[in-house]
Amino acid sequence: xxxxxxxxxxxxxxxxxxxxxxxxxxxxxxxxxxxxxxxxxxxxxxxxxxxxxxxxxxxxxxxxxxxxxxxxxxxxxxxxxxxxxxxxxxxxxxxxxxxxxxxxxxxxxxxxxxxxxxxxxxxxxxxxxxxxxxxxxxxxxxxxxxxxxxxxxxxxxxxxxxxxxxxxxxxxxxxxxxxxxxxxxxxxxxxxxxxxxxxxxxxxxxxxxxxxxxxxxxxxxxxxxxxxxxxxxxxxxxxxxxxxxxxxxxxxxxxxxxxxxxxxxxxxxxxxxxxxxxxxxxxxxxxxxxxxxxxxxxxxxxxxxxxxxxxxxxxxxxxxxxxxxxxxxxxxxxxxxxxxxxxxxxxxxxxxxxxxxxxxxxxxxxxxxxxxxxxxxxxxxxxxxxxxxxxxxxxxxxxxxxxxxxxxxxxxxxxxxxxxxxxxxxxxxxxxxxxxxxxxxxxxxxx
Numbered sequence: 001x002x003x004x005x006x007x008x009x010x011x012x013x014x015x016x017x018x019x020x021x022x023x024x025x026x027x028x029x030x031x032x033x034x035x036x037x038x039x040x041x042x043x044x045x046x047x048x049x050x051x052x053x054x055x056x057x058x059x060x061x062x063x064x065x066x067x068x069x070x071x072x073x074x075x076x077x078x079x080x081x082x083x084x085x086x087x088x089x090x091x092x093x094x095x096x097x098x099x100x101x102x103x104x105x106x107x108x109x110x111x112x113x114x115x116x117x118x119x120x121x122x123x124x125x126x127x128x129x130x131x132x133x134x135x136x137x138x139x140x141x142x143x144x145x146x147x148x149x150x151x152x153x154x155x156x157x158x159x160x161x162x163x164x165x166x167x168x169x170x171x172x173x174x175x176x177x178x179x180x181x182x183x184x185x186x187x188x189x190x191x192x193x194x195x196x197x198x199x200x201x202x203x204x205x206x207x208x209x210x211x212x213x214x215x216x217x218x219x220x221x222x223x224x225x226x227x228x229x230x231x232x233x234x235x236x237x238x239x240x241x242x243x244x245x246x247x248x249x250x251x252x253x254x255x256x257x258x259x260x261x262x263x264x265x266x267x268x269x270x271x272x273x274x275x276x277x278x279x280x281x282x283x284x285x286x287x288x289x290x291x292x293x294x295x296x297x298x299x300x301x302x303x304x305x306x307x308x309x310x311x312x313x314x315x316x317x318x319x320x321x322x323x324x325x326x327x328x329x330x331x332x333x334x335x336x337x338x339x340x341x342x343x344x345x346x347x348x349x350x351x352x353x354x355x356x357x358x359x360x361x362x363x364x365x366x367x368x369x370x371x372x373x374x375x376x377x378x379x380x381x382x383x384x385x386x387x388x389x390x391x392x393x394x395x396x397x398x399x400x401x402x403x404x405x406x407x408x409x410x411x412x413x414x415x416x417x418x419x420x421x422x423x424x425x426x427x428x429x430x431x432x433x434x435x436x437x438x439x440x441x442x443x444x445x446x447x
């Protein structure tokens with residue numbers, strides 16, 4: 001991440017080349033304004049697509065940005081050396097590319113259609129954006145996912161002031177304002193023990209806020225971590241001042257006036273708080289487009305990211321693609337968003353890319369504002385038996401073994417694996433060596 005230190009904005013209203021027109025036609029139309037859309041534009045520009053041929057439909061008021069920063073460096077406390085702010089973390093700085101501000105899109109002749117896509121007419125090859133319509137030759141669906149709201153499960157009060165779901169930059173900005181108002185004091189409750197919960201808890205405790213995580217599972221990151229890995233990370237969080245309540249659920253957000261004042265748990269316990277952040281999963285944004293084959297909640301695609309309609313491609317969170325491990329997979333992570341975007345653009349342009357053979361890659365970096373950051377890198381498939389090995393006082397590793405082979409591997413530590421370690425970990429998993437004990441596997445890979 002570049003040191004994104006400017007607080008300026010890059011409004012795209014200046015670029016609304018087809019706003020409020022009854023119809024506009026694009027050779028390549030991208031629906032969605034998140035990571036995947038930004039990287040699709042990067043590839044279209046790299047392939048030399050002429051000005052005026054690319055359009056982006058987005059409801060956000062700024063060009064695509066590196067969304068993972070919202071729960072990491074954007075929330076860093078005021079004492080941090082790096083605090084992400086737009087325009088500093090527009091795509092594609094996270095992938096080593098240009099910082100694609102409004103000026104970048106204007107230079108490339110890429111037009112923005114401001115608004116939310118409400119329908120796709122596959123036969124007519126048009127997309128409705130409010131009262132407007134845009135026609136396309138090739139359509140790339142990149143609408144990402146939205147946070148699951150706990151009110152869907154009967155939890156009351158998640159619409160109170162200072163209860164936050166972090167998906168877009170204005171939401172993260174509002175959380176920062178709430179933290180500033182607390183002046184280095186107050187209490188926070190984090191609902192959820194996955195990526196969002198862990199990243200937000202790590203950031204908020206750095207503000208001097210008394211931070212408590214609440215989640216129903218037996219350990220954090222339950223979709224990936226076993227009990228031993230979860231305990232290692234939970235112990236690190238506890239040592240840094242984060243309180244953790246496992247095996248319990250928030251059933252209601254309590255209020256004083258219009259603002260949250262606490263949470264009530266299923267166990268009957270109540271926790272006072274001035275702010276609450278909810279991160280309990282996400283749901284792909286697919287409802288606007290009917291008529292395509294669906295799988296795992298997303299649009300089914302082939303190895304070229306092509307949907308059941310040959311003119312329509314899907315990328316990022318909303319596509320279910322053939323997995324290298326059999327069946328199909330839908331992946332909500334930035335690495336896949338970037339790579340699937342490039343694949344879809346090349347296929348849409350008729351460049352015949354090699355079939356998509358994605359090696360799943362998940363990572364997180366937390367407490368980066370401190371002198372003791374924690375980083376984990378995971379490659380591969382998490383099915384099979386998880387075998388854990390300690391790697392010194394501040395590091396741990398694991399492999400996932402199935403049918404006698406290593407299918408996945410993880411390194412986690414403080415300060416965490418190096419870039420060289422990451423490359424070796426990728427090579428290890430890609431090779432699928434014999435699954436002897438984890439320590440032996442890592443030693444053979446010189447890790």
